[in-house]
Amino acid sequence: MDYKDYYKALGVDKNATPEQIKKAYRKLARQHHPDVNPNDKGAEQKFKEINEANEVLSDPEKRKKYDQFGADWQRYQQQPGGGAGRGGQPGGGFDWSQYTQGGGGGGNPFGEGEDFSDFFGSLFGNMGGGGRRPGGTRPGAGPDYQAELEMSLEEAYHGGPRTITVNGKNLRLTIAPGVADGQTIRLRDQGGPGRNGGPNGALLITFRIRPDARYARTGDDLTQDVPVSIYKALLGGEQTVETLSGSVKIKLKPETANGTRLRLRGKGFPVYKKEGQFGDLYLRLNLTLPQHLTDQEKELIQQLAALRPTEA
Template structure:
């Protein structure tokens, strides 16, 4: 397994605080986001590495494992499980030539040693030395974060990202929620002694790149409406996620009037062809820079209203 220096990727020292890591991640994520680097084929890979580094170093428990075991930090739980099992069976220190002294190999071994498969290595310590049954362990679960724009989340599409040096391609259904987590069974670390692979958990972060506000499957937007159209009525072109629609404006429409466009909201997750609604709130625009003639007509209208 190739060693990835997460500290180097984020450009921080190994003694960096959690706040330093957060600031470094946000700065790099903005700089290297694929949407901002469409002509750079390496941007997506680098962006995924930045996300992976943040996932590990921003979690105190994962960071502790990474600092102790380096490239093999994902197997820390299996190592501890195996060691505890050896202790409880009374054979710890007999079949293990390194004894009970914490991490017998030191962090340098786990960080830089190249060679055989990790599971083979553990089997040589805790495996079937005397013909006994080997304990199976499930592989470590992986976690990753995928960032999407709101317009991307509104359409079913293919998404490719990198986890632990492996490219994974998934289909993202339209309507995914911000913060929603999905599980890809068996895409985590390999199991030990014939145990099942771990799972991959993906969390989606949705960044709003539109003028809409999303609430569930409904969208909300404010639309400016000029005074004359509000008084006399007419038509207004309204922006939606899939283009503009023409909507009638009733005469004497008041400021703050809210109208609903049914089925013009956000797609419902895993319900193809089903959408929420779009709510439009009219914001009345008072004309400025009136000419003398316009002022005279408005004064005439005001006098007319007083007499009625």
């Protein structure tokens, strides 16, 4: 029976933090879950191995005893009575009390799980004779699934019903207005099935918002470039601006400079799950020059320039 390296099974270092172990386990569980790999015996075996490794490394007491025990694997194998299911204290003068509860033959220091290997059962399940071989009766939560949902900026602005397909299953959901790029929501019970009556895992949906040529988003605020003719900038007047909530008219003061920024309160992005609250829309005015001037237009511009020789 080979020694099992649980750290290697999860692809983590022996100094890995609990959060790193949890993250590695979830990633591998999703990758090798039988529901994701039907009729794949290799994936099924890998799934059992990572569950066994997680059972030990995610529990501080189990992990501590495993770390102590691993270095003495070969020595343990050489002791009379050191195999599976023998129930007695290993002999040969080697003190195994440090690996048992209370320092004596009192119970199973690693607890009971399910679908564990003979290695786990013989070395952890029956040490001291007080434990029993792990069985498959304890409920366990199913793995979480992950999915991505791509949307336009306008779709994210309005929200509404969408359908997403996960593992061949169509799931209809209603998206609240204002979701952000990279934001993840969690849907309970929509992940992998639980074991032995345990709860289903969750479905984690990450939103990917496509860039929009008209708007730049910063939090709940939007910035929009608005082209304005030089004549309207000089003389002032009304300018129609298209926003995500519809057209609005703004008034420009005479002699409005190029690059002027205007703020439209409440015309930005909806604040996620806060009904009636919106960010602001910032308008950046870009003056446009007339093209393909006629001879008469050129003459008039020359007359205007002559009135202001220091600026010509």
